[in-house]
Amino acid sequence: MSWGTELWDQFDNLDKHTQWGIDFIERYAKFVKERLDIEQTYAKQLRNLVKKYCPKRSKEEEPRFTSCLSFYSVLNELNDYAGQREVVAEEMTHKVYGELMRYSQDFKAERKHHLQEGRKAQQHLDHCWKQMDNSKRKFERECKEAEKSQITYDRLDNDINATKSEVEKAKAQFYLRTHMADESKNEYAAQLQNFNGEQWKHFNNAIPHIFKNLQDMDERRTVKLGETYRSFAEAERRVIPIVSKCLEGMVSAAKAVDSRKDSIIVVESFKSGFDPPGDFPFEDFSQHMSRSGSDGTISSTPKVEREREAPAPRSDPKHPMSKTKNKLWLFGKKPKSPSSSPPSPPSSSRSRFSTDLVSHYLSEIKTTPRKPQNLKGLRRGVRQEAPSLEDYSHLPPEQRRKRLQQRIDELGKELQKEIDQRDALNKMKDVYEKNPQMGDPISLQPKISETMCNMEKLRSELHKNETWLSEVEGKQSSRGDRRHSADNHHHTPQGRESPEGSYTDDTSQEHQTPQKRTTPPKPGQPNPDPHEFDDEFDDDDPLPVIGHCKALYSFDGQNEGTLVMADDEVLYIIEEDKGDGWTRARKQSGEEGYVPTSYVEITMEKNSKGAVTYI
Structure with missing residues (x-):
């Protein structure tokens, strides 16, 4: 239409x-x-x-x-x-x-x-x-x-x-x-x-x-x-x-x-390379006491007799271990004991602190985790990182080995680049020498010298890191043998490892003592204080309980040294708050760590500082 x-x-x-x-x-x-x-x-x-x-992320944050x-x-x-x-x-x-x-x-x-x-x-x-x-x-x-x-x-x-x-x-x-x-x-x-x-x-x-x-x-x-x-x-x-x-x-x-x-x-990232601590031995404290045959009463052995019976450890003037009062624990220095003195250890338990086992323990020490500073930093997820050292000695063995291997690989790649550059410069120099009209071979000499200098630096750095890596691998391979030998030699209750599995920097090796067994003192020789050596290496003895607490809130314990707790969970107090907002506690399973003081309701025992309840 x-x-x-x-x-x-x-x-x-x-x-x-x-x-x-x-x-x-x-x-x-x-x-x-x-x-x-x-x-x-x-x-x-x-x-x-x-x-x-x-x-955008850095290479380390990939x-x-x-x-x-x-x-x-x-x-x-x-x-x-x-x-x-x-x-x-x-x-x-x-x-x-x-x-x-x-x-x-x-x-x-x-x-x-x-x-x-x-x-x-x-x-x-x-x-x-x-x-x-x-x-x-x-x-x-x-x-x-x-x-x-x-x-x-x-x-x-x-x-x-x-x-x-x-x-x-x-x-x-x-x-x-x-x-x-x-x-x-x-x-x-x-x-x-x-x-x-x-x-x-x-x-x-x-x-x-x-x-x-x-x-x-x-x-x-x-x-x-x-x-x-x-x-x-x-x-x-x-x-x-x-x-x-x-x-x-x-x-x-x-x-x-x-x-x-x-x-x-996760295993590769956080594996420390340390062996787990051994079993806790049974310590017989009844060896101090003697029973009278007539009435069956119990009388304690005089202190002087115990000191004479107890073998005194040898003292080495080069390693004055009794003067080192700072004890190494998982979270830094071990807190002081409560006002009530614990019973003196039996003389038979002295042998487990023999110098050869002390040397074995000190050889296992690598670093000391630090205590969380405050609750604010913990809530924000701020982790206190260890200082970055060139040889990564602040890291556990396994992590140190991985970091060193990574650096060796990077240095190897850089060295190969320098080698390729040197070869290319040498070929160019040969071409210039055969055909002077293409260029002056002398002009390449500074660049070749610089490349050779870089190669020497990289080789030196590579050799240094390979030496550190060999040291770490040697320690890891020998650690199992040493621990196995120590366990066989000290399989009695007197020979056990520190339950904390603590470790410090390699600088603590200066406190090692010669691996000699202690012998009883000769007649007329003054006996050293039997408690002096125990004060140095009584890390095996757990801290006494000075109170208990009840969790008001749950705590995830993501930072190092902290303890995970659930709502209404009852914990033992082994160290009071030192003013930094943290209280050291222990679970019934034996696991220890720090919890925020404001998260718990604390009740102190009467024999420590009186029954005080505060939030």
Whole structure:
């Protein structure tokens, strides 16, 4: 159907319809603009999210766990996905929104042109109609005037009283009016014929042509809308393969998570290389007492007799161990004992502190974990890291070995680079010597010398680290033999390791004593204080309980030296708060550590400092 034939009289409605079509294009363009703004905002938020959870990290902070690596792989794929959303927004901007705005402007101009032509044709037809109507009215008026003049002429012609001049005058007027009526009639006929012709042209040529142009324009508008709808969908379809690859990458990252491998990495990261402490021996304190044969009463052996019976350890002037009062515990210095003195150890237990076992213990000592400073640092997860030493002697053996091996590998790579550079410079020097026009071989000598110097430095550093690594591996390989030998030699209750498994820096080796067994003192030789040596190495004896506490809150104990506790758990107090906010406690299982004082309700024993309960 054609608008020109079917809608020849609907010019105003077609005007409104075409205006609605332009408005619809602009409305759809606004929709596309908001849609691409959403895409751009979505892509930007995704990139910010990835940047937030994947910040720049140093080489030491690179993740090693498969779960973390997979998560960062997911973030990378998500970043690529965000890039595809940006591609979608860009496609919509250029191929949809831009085209719509251009089409809208073109359609507006074309519609205006066609409507102006239609209005001009209508104005021309209206002008022809007005001319025809004017000629018609004039013809009608002249006819009426001619009739009046005829009536006047007839009346005067029949009147006997009328003069001849009056009759002639009326007759002339009648002829004039008749002639003017005939001319008006001819003009009216001509204008009518002209109007009919223009009207036929208007409704059969001009209007159909104009309306057909409007119809073509509207159909092209509809086609362009369909094309933009398709482009809108194609913008999404083009990125589907890449988005699918991103999703496949996320699935592959999920499949790459290996719990077993992560567990192995945890072992490699935190393995200290130390052996667990041995069993606690039974210590018989009843050997001090003697029973009288007559009444069965128990009497204690005099202190002087015990001192004479107890073997005195040999003193070495080079290793004055009795002067070292700072005892090594898992969390630093061992706290002082309560006011009530513990019973004196039996003389038979003296042999376990023989100098050879002391030397064995000191050889196991590596470092001393530090006590957490305050609760604030603990809650924030701040760990007090040990000082970074060149030989990593502040680390446990296994971690030290891994760090040294890592440094050796890095030094080896750097050394290989320097060697390759030296070889390349030597080859270039040979080429210059054979072909002097290519360059001066002497100019390469400073660079070769610098490379050789770097190689020597790297070799020296590599040899030093390999020496440290050999030392660590030698200690680790011999530790098991030494411990096994010590356990076989001291399998009695008098020979056990420190239950704390404490260790210090290698500088503590200066306190080692010669591995000689203690012998009883000769007659007349003054006996040393039997408690002096015990004060130095009584780390095997657990601290006495000075009270108990009840946990008001649960504590996870993530920092070194802290103790994990649950709500309403009852613990033993073995050391009071020294003013730093920490209290040392012991579980019923024997595990010791520090807990926040504000997390527990403490009740002190009467024999220590009175029954005092505070929160």
